[in-house]
Amino acid sequence: xxxxxxxxxxxxxxxxxxxxxxxxPADTVIWxxxxxxxEAAGFVGILAIASVMGSLGAWSFYEICLLxxxxxxxxxxxxxxxxxxxxxxxxxxxxxxxxxxxxPASPFVxxxxxxxxxxxxxxxxxxxxxxxxxxxxxxxPLNLHTAFVLxxxxxxxxxxxxxxxxxxxxxxxxxxxxxxxxxxxxTCREFVKYPLHVFPAFIQGFFTYILPLGFIAYYPVLCLLxxxxxxxxxxxxxxxxxxxxxxxxxxxxGLKGYNSTGT
Amino acid sequence: MMQIEVNHLVKEYKxxxxxxxxxxxxxxxxxxxxxxFRAVDDINLGIEKGxxxxxxxxNGSGKSTTIKMLSGVLTPTAGTIKIDGLEPRKNRMKIxxxxxxxxxxxxxxxxxxxxxxxYRVLQKLYEIPEKTFRxxxxxxxxxxxxxxxxxxxxxxxxxxxxxxxxxxAAFLHNPEIVYLDEPTIGLDSESKLKIRRFIQKMNxxxxxxxxxxxxxxxxxxxxxxxxxxxxxxxxxxxDKIGAVRKNFTKKxxxxxxxADNPWSKGKxxxxxxxxxxxxxxTNLVLEYDVEKTDSMEIMNYxxxxxxxxxxxxxxxxxxxxxxxxxxxxxxxxx
Numbered sequence: 001x002x003x004x005x006x007x008x009x010x011x012x013x014x015x016x017x018x019x020x021x022x023x024x025p026a027d028t029v030i031w032x033x034x035x036x037x038x039e040a041a042g043f044v045g046i047l048a049i050a051s052v053m054g055s056l057g058a059w060s061f062y063e064i065c066l067l068x069x070x071x072x073x074x075x076x077x078x079x080x081x082x083x084x085x086x087x088x089x090x091x092x093x094x095x096x097x098x099x100x101x102x103x104p105a106s107p108f109v110x111x112x113x114x115x116x117x118x119x120x121x122x123x124x125x126x127x128x129x130x131x132x133x134x135x136x137x138x139x140x141p142l143n144l145h146t147a148f149v150l151x152x153x154x155x156x157x158x159x160x161x162x163x164x165x166x167x168x169x170x171x172x173x174x175x176x177x178x179x180x181x182x183x184x185x186x187t188c189r190e191f192v193k194y195p196l197h198v199f200p201a202f203i204q205g206f207f208t209y210i211l212p213l214g215f216i217a218y219y220p221v222l223c224l225l226x227x228x229x230x231x232x233x234x235x236x237x238x239x240x241x242x243x244x245x246x247x248x249x250x251x252x253x254g255l256k257g258y259n260s261t262g263t
Numbered sequence: 264m265m266q267i268e269v270n271h272l273v274k275e276y277k278x279x280x281x282x283x284x285x286x287x288x289x290x291x292x293x294x295x296x297x298x299x300f301r302a303v304d305d306i307n308l309g310i311e312k313g314x315x316x317x318x319x320x321x322n323g324s325g326k327s328t329t330i331k332m333l334s335g336v337l338t339p340t341a342g343t344i345k346i347d348g349l350e351p352r353k354n355r356m357k358i359x360x361x362x363x364x365x366x367x368x369x370x371x372x373x374x375x376x377x378x379x380x381x382y383r384v385l386q387k388l389y390e391i392p393e394k395t396f397r398x399x400x401x402x403x404x405x406x407x408x409x410x411x412x413x414x415x416x417x418x419x420x421x422x423x424x425x426x427x428x429x430x431x432a433a434f435l436h437n438p439e440i441v442y443l444d445e446p447t448i449g450l451d452s453e454s455k456l457k458i459r460r461f462i463q464k465m466n467x468x469x470x471x472x473x474x475x476x477x478x479x480x481x482x483x484x485x486x487x488x489x490x491x492x493x494x495x496x497x498x499x500x501x502d503k504i505g506a507v508r509k510n511f512t513k514k515x516x517x518x519x520x521x522a523d524n525p526w527s528k529g530k531x532x533x534x535x536x537x538x539x540x541x542x543x544x545t546n547l548v549l550e551y552d553v554e555k556t557d558s559m560e561i562m563n564y565x566x567x568x569x570x571x572x573x574x575x576x577x578x579x580x581x582x583x584x585x586x587x588x589x590x591x592x593x594x595x596x597x
Contacts, residue, residue, distance in 0.1 A: 005390065008387050009384075009387045009388060011387075012383060012384040012386075012387040012388075013384065015380070015383070015384075016373050016376055016380060016381075016384060019375070019376045019380060020373070020375040020376060023375045023376070023416070024375075095369070096369070097336075098331065098336045098364075098366065098369075099366070099369065099371050101334075101335060101336045101355070102334045102335065102336060102359055102362070102364045103359055103388055103389075104355075104356045104357075104359040104360040104388065104389060105356070105388055110388075114373075256338070258337075
C-alpha cells in the first residue's frame with residue numbers, strides 16, 4: 001500500500017524532472033557534455049598511464065575501460081535520481097526542509113524527488129555503450145551469472161554510492177562545512193577508477209572496509225572477469241545494506257535534531 | 264474537546280555566547296560557551312474547530328517558532344501539543360494530511376514547470392481523489408482569478424500570482440487546519456484583498472480553522488475573530504478583537520469642522536491631557552485620553568468658543584493598540 005503510494009509519487013516527480021529538462025534544451029546539452037568531460041578527464045589519465053606502461057596492474061586496456069564505464073554508470077544514476085542530497089546544506093540554511101516536514105510523505109523521498117536530472121540518464125547511455133564495447137573486448141562471459149551480477153551491481157552500487165553521499169551531506173545538520181567533507185569523499189572516488197590492487201595495501205583496505213567505494217566498480221569487475229575468489233555476489237548486498245542503513249540513521253538523527261531557521 | 268490544545272509549551276535554542284574579544288573567540292572554539300535562549304516560554308492555548316485566530320507579535324517574539332511546533336517541523340523542548348488529540352511530532356504523516364501550511368516567504372511549487380504540474384504532484388502527495396481535486400481547482404481558480412496563470416511556469420509569475428498559487432496549493436486536500444505565516448507579505452492591495460476574501464470564504468464555507476501570523480493588521484482584522492499577542496515568547500493577550508479594542512483603547516481622536524476657529528489664531532486649548540494634532544482655518548483635530556477626559560467635556564468647551572458644524576470621533580486602530588501594549592510589556596520587563 002505504502003509502496004504503491006511512493007511509486008505513484010515517484011512517477012509524479014519524474015514527470016516534473018522530465019518537464020524541467022525539456023524547458024532548457026541548451027542547458028541540457030551543456031550539462032551532458034560537462035558531465036561526460038568530467039568523468040572522461042580522469043579516465044584519459046588512466047589510459048595514458050596504461051599505454052605507457054603497456055598495462056596497469058596486469059589489466060588490459062579493455063578491462064580498464066570496463067572499470068571506468070561501470071563506475072560512470074553508477075555515478076550517472078546517482079546524479080539522475082539522488083542528486084538533491086547535495087543540496088541538504090542549502091536546504092538547511094534556507095529552511096527549505098520545513099516544506100517537506102509539513103507534508104504526509106517521507107522527507108527523504110520528497111527531497112530527492114524534488115529535483116531530478118534526466119540529463120544524467122542521457123549521458124548514462126554513452127557509458128552503457130562503452131561498457132558493452134569493453135565487455136566484449138575483455139571477454140566477459142555471456143551467461144546468467146553475468147546478468148545476475150550486473151542487475152545486483154546496478155542496485156547495490158547505486159545504494160552504496162548515493163548512500164555515502166547522503167551520509168556525508170547529512171553531516172550538514174551538525175557542522176557548517178559538511179558538504180566540503182562530502183566533496184572530499186567524491187574526490188576520493190577518483191581512486192576507485194583505477195584497479196585498486198595497484199595501490200598500497202592501506203588504500204585498498206580504506207576503500208574496502210572504511211569507505212567501501214571499491215564495491216561500486218572494482219570488486220564487481222573482478223567478479224565479472226573471474227579474477228577473484230571473493231564472494232562478491234554476497235558481499236555487494238551486504239555492503240549496500242550496511243551503507244544504506246548507516247546513511248538512513250545519520251539522516252534520521254539529523255532530521256530529528258533539525259532546528260529550522262526562524263523567519 | 265478543543266481542536267488544538269497547547270499546554271505549557273516551551274522551546275529553547277542553544278546559542279553561542281558572544282565571546283567579546285578575538286582571543287576569547289579562539290578559546291571558545293575548544294570550549295564553546297552556550298547560553299539558553301527561550302523563544303517560546305510556557306504557552307497555553309486552546310483553539311476550537313472553525314476558529315480564525317490572529318497570532319501577532321513583534322519580530323523574534325516566537326510566532327514562527329510556535330507555528331513550526333504546531334505543524335510538526337520543530338520538536339518542543341517541553342510541554343504538549345495536541346491536535347485532535349494527537350501529538351504532531353509523533354503522528355506527523357497523519358496530521359499533515361489534515362493540515363495545510365502557507366509560508367509567506369517561500370514557494371512550495373516547482374519553479375520551472377506550469378503551476379498545474381506542481382498541483383498534480385501535490386495531488387499524489389496528499390492522495391486527493393480526482394473529483395475533489397477537480398472541484399477544488401475549479402472553485403479556487405474562480406475565487407482567486409487564476410485561470411490564465413495555472414498553465415504558466417512559476418518563474419514567469421508575479422509575486423502576487425505566485426502567492427495566490429501557493430495559497431490555493433495549501434487548500435487542495437481540504438485541510439481542517441491551515442497555518443498562514445505572513446500570507447500577504449509584499450503584495451499589492453488588490454492581491455491582498457483577493458487572498459483575504461479567499462481565506463474568509465474557506466473559513467465560512469468549510470469551517471477551516473486558521474492561525475494567521477501577519478504584520479499587516481488589516482489581514483488580522485478582516486480575517487480573525489480572535490487575536491493572540493505574544494511578546495518575548497509569552498502570551499500577553501488572548502481575546503476577541505472587539506474586546507481588545509474596547510479594553511485597551513486609551514486614546515481617541517476627535518475632529519471638528521468649525522465655522523470660525525479661534526485656536527488657529529493663537530488661542531490656547533485649555534483642557535489638560537488633550538493634544539492638538541492639527542489645527543487649520545476651519546478644522547481642529549484633537550487626541551484625548553479616555554481615562555482623564557471625555558468627548559462631552561471637549562465638545563462643551565469647543566462649542567463655547569466656536570460654532571461646531573461637524574464632528575467625528577475615531578477610536579484607536581488595533582495596530583496602535585497592540586503597539587502600545589507591547590511597549591508597556593517591554594517596559595514592565597526592564
